[in-house]
Amino acid sequence: MFRIHRFALTKTRHLRFFSHSATAALVEEPAIEAAPLTYLEGFPQPGSIETILAVPRSTSGKNIAAKERKAGRVPSIVFEQEDGQHGGNKRLISVQSNHVRNLVEKLGRSFFLSRLFNLEVRPEFGSDEIIEKVRVLPRVLHLHSISDTPINVTFIRAPSTALLKVNVPLVFIGEDVSPGLRKGSYLNIIKRTVKFLCPPDIIPPYIEVDLSELDVGQKLVTGDLKVHPALKLFQRKDQAVVKIMGARVSDQKKSK
Numbered sequence: 316m317f318r319i320h321r322f323a324l325t326k327t328r329h330l331r332f333f334s335h336s337a338t339a340a341l342v343e344e345p346a347i348e349a350a351p352l353t354y355l356e357g358f359p360q361p362g363s364i365e366t367i368l369a370v371p372r373s374t375s376g377k378n379i380a381a382k383e384r385k386a387g388r389v390p391s392i393v394f395e396q397e398d399g400q401h402g403g404n405k406r407l408i409s410v411q412s413n414h415v416r417n418l419v420e421k422l423g424r425s426f427f428l429s430r431l432f433n434l435e436v437r438p439e440f441g442s443d444e445i446i447e448k449v450r451v452l453p454r455v456l457h458l459h460s461i462s463d464t465p466i467n468v469t470f471i472r473a474p475s476t477a478l479l480k481v482n483v484p485l486v487f488i489g490e491d492v493s494p495g496l497r498k499g500s501y502l503n504i505i506k507r508t509v510k511f512l513c514p515p516d517i518i519p520p521y522i523e524v525d526l527s528e529l530d531v532g533q534k535l536v537t538g539d540l541k542v543h544p545a546l547k548l549f550q551r552k553d554q555a556v557v558k559i560m561g562a563r564v565s566d567q568k569k570s571k
Contacts, residue, residue, distance in 0.1 A: 317446070327410060327495075346436055347452055350518045351475065352475075358543060359519050359521050359522070360520070361520040362477055364431055364450070365432055366413065366433045366435055366553065367434050368440060369410045370408065370409060370436065370437060370438065370440060371407070371436060373407065373409055375390070375460070380467070384466070387412050387413065388411060389410050389465045389467060390407075390467050390570070391410050391468040391469065391470065392406065392467075392469050392470070393472065394450070394469065394472065401409045409434060409435075410468060410493070411440065415456075415468060416426045416463070416465055418456065419458070419465070424458075425484040425508050426520065427453060427456065428453050428454075428456060429452075429482060429483050429508075429519075430452075430518075431450055431451070431452055431479050431515060432451055432452075432453070433449075434448070434449050434451045435448050436449075439519040452473045452479055452515070452518070453468060453470055455523075456465075456468050475515060478514060479514075479515055480549055481518055483510075483513075483519055483542075484507065484520075484521045485506065485507055485509060485523075485524050486521045486523055487504070487525070488526065489525045489526040489528075491498040491504065492527045494531075495531040495532075495559030496526070496529075498531060500559050500560055501560050502557065503558065503560045506555070509522065509537050509556065510548075510549040510550055511546045511548055511549055513546050513547075519542060522541075525559060526557065529559045531559050532559065532560075535555075536552065536553050536555055536571070537550060537553070537554045537556055538552030540556070
C-alpha cells in the first residue's frame with residue numbers, strides 16, 4: 316500500500332559551496348543567470364525542506380565508523396560536484412542516527428532518497444554556530460538488515476545549476492475505476508521508481524501513475540509518465556512500469 320504525500324511548495328536556495336576551488340571557479344567564469352525553474356500546476360510538489368544537522372569528521376575507517384555508530388551517529392560523506400554526474404572533494408561528516416531513521420520511517424526509503432534537505436554543519440551537536448549550510452540530495456543509504464538502523468549515508472550537493480540523477484518514486488492512482496481491475500484482473504507493478512535527470516529546483520516528490528483507463532492486457536511504459544518537461548528520462552522510454560494482467564490461475568479455479 317502506497318502512502319501519498321502531498322505538500323505545499325516552498326522556495327529553496329543553495330546558500331554556500333563547500334570548497335574554495337568551486338567558489339573560485341565561479342568567480343573566474345561567472346554563470347549566466349537564467350530564469351528559475353518552477354513546479355507546474357497539477358504536478359506533485361514537495362513541502363518545505365527539512366534540516367539535517369551534521370558535525371565534521373576528520374578521519375574514516377572501520378574502527379572510526381564503529382565508534383560513531385556506538386555514539387548514536389551515522390558516518391556520512393558529502394560529495395561536491397558541478398554537473399550532477401561526478402563526485403569530488405568529499406567531505407567527511409556524521410549525522411544523528413535517530414534523526415535519519417525517523418526521516419526514513421516517516422517518508423519511506425525511496426522518498427527519502429529523492430528529497431532535498433538542508434545540511435547544517437556545526438562544530439558539535441547542540442552548538443548554535445553554523446560552520447556551513449548546503450542543500451543536498453541523499454544519494455546512498457545503507458540500513459542494518461535486521462534493525463533498519465542507518466549504517467551510513469552519502470549526500471551530494473544540489474545547487475540550482477546542477478543536474479541530478481534521481482530515482483523518483485511512483486504512486487499509483489485510479490485503481491478503483493480501472494476497467495481491467497474492475498473485471499477481476501490484477502495489477503502487476505514492474506517498477507516502483509524511475510530514474511530521471513532533474514534540475515534540483517523541480518525534483519518531484521513522486522510521480523503519479525494513472526491506472527483509470529487501463530484494461531486487461533494493457534500497460535504503461537516509462538515514456539508514458541507525465542512529468543515536468545525539464546526532466547529527462549535516464550532510461551529507455553519503452554520499459555514497462557505497470558501492466559493489467561488476466562486473472563490468476565488460482566482465482567480462475569475458485570470461480571468454477
